[in-house]
Amino acid sequence: MIYLDSNATTPMSPGVVEAMMPWMTEKFCNPNASYAGAKEARKAIEAAREQVAALIGAEPDEIVFTGGGTESTNMALKWLARWVGRKTGRVVTSVIEHSAVLKPVQTFEDVGYAVERCPVDAGARLDLDAFSSACRAAREGGGFASLMWANNETGTIQPVADALIHAKESGLAFHTDAIQAVGKIPVDVREVPVDFLSLSGHKFHGPKGVGALFIRSGCRFEPMVRGGGQESDRRSGTENVAGIVGLGKAAELARLRLEHDPHGRVTGKLRDLFEERVVEGLKGVTVNGDLIHRLPNTTHLSFEGCEAAGLLILLDDKGVACSAGSACMTGKMKPSHVQKAMGFSDAKAKSSLRFGFSHMTTEEEAERAATDLIVSVEKLRRVQGGNTGPVAIYS
Ligand SMILES: Cc1ncc(COP(=O)(O)O)c(C=O)c1O
Structure with a gap:
């Protein structure tokens, strides 16, 4: 995993x-x-x-x-x-x-x-x-x-x-x-x-x-x-x-x-590597949340034309464990109260995943997860016929 x-x-x-x-x-x-x-x-x-x-x-x-x-x-x-x-x-x-x-x-x-x-x-x-x-x-x-x-x-x-x-x-x-x-x-x-x-x-x-x-x-x-x-x-x-x-x-x-690492750079580097790979490799990705005031271990991404519920299943098949919204909301694919408060549309809320890293994550895992995510999003978009939209936007 x-x-x-x-x-x-x-x-x-x-x-x-x-x-x-x-x-x-x-x-x-x-x-x-x-x-x-x-x-x-x-x-x-x-x-x-x-x-x-x-x-x-x-x-x-x-x-x-x-x-x-x-x-x-x-x-x-x-x-x-x-x-x-x-x-x-x-x-x-x-x-x-x-x-x-x-x-x-x-x-x-x-x-x-x-x-x-x-x-x-x-x-x-x-x-x-x-x-x-x-x-x-x-x-x-x-x-x-x-x-x-x-x-x-x-x-x-x-x-x-x-x-x-x-x-x-x-x-x-x-x-x-x-x-x-x-x-x-x-x-x-x-x-x-x-x-x-x-x-x-x-x-x-x-x-x-x-x-x-x-x-x-x-x-x-x-x-x-x-x-x-x-x-x-x-x-x-x-x-x-x-x-x-x-x-x-x-x-x-x-x-x-x-x-030794007050800014959490060890974990932050892995998160950033993963995020960069995904944003470079896919169109229609949005990085959500305040990008200045952000925990170094977290990234929250939306994938245009791609439902998170399906993505979670494809990623799980590949052994990648992540979450849609907060863990407590998983299973109920309703927009979370946080997504609503941020002004997400229902479609965006349903196409968002949260990835949480730690100092125990390896670089190889970050790289492989990014590849698995890109492949899964592309596959789902083909199946769901979603459009790939504009290139990545940071919000
Ligand atoms: C912000 C926040 N508050 C409270 C809790 C609940 O903590 P615990 O699981 O230890 O009861 C969590 C756990 O997800 C959390 O993220």
């Missing part, structure tokens, strides 16, 4: 598997017990907390381990909604958030919160003017804001630092879903002082089902999951020791990669 779906998930690094293995076999003690084996597990959890904190410039006690990215976003947003209260509560967010934000926000709206989902431009980047006026409108009654750091479908990086300034000027608490950004580009909560930040292990070569919520020291927080008081009473439940150790190791490896 040539795996080009790294925004859906990533393979675990060998170092992560190695670090986790003892905690899935002989080291099984409950970290909340008092004997030596338990203390060792506790120590491993605290070491992982330091590794995760170091990746995002946080203090270890600002990191709460969770059951993944979705849980982190829900913990932050549900607390913020409770804290703000429904009578005057306003929620400022964007139209292109992941369902892990949009769905909880919908439940707030259902019970009376005023929700402002700010628009984006054709490149899927936030309309900051709309965001700032939504924040100002929330100033009186209070509220909170949530903006993703990078979009999962297009890779567009959002102006989080500027949005945060607007939110703070209006006294709003601020959460960012940084699940697609952490581990791929520098994310530092000292430079961009958000109140809450969600991250997820499996997006940067760690295990699935484990993530973290950053809660800035001094921010009030009450838990969503109550019970035995683990994670300093911020997320109860016996800790997933192996998962947490794996997340910690993945964070350490990502931090080292970013230290």
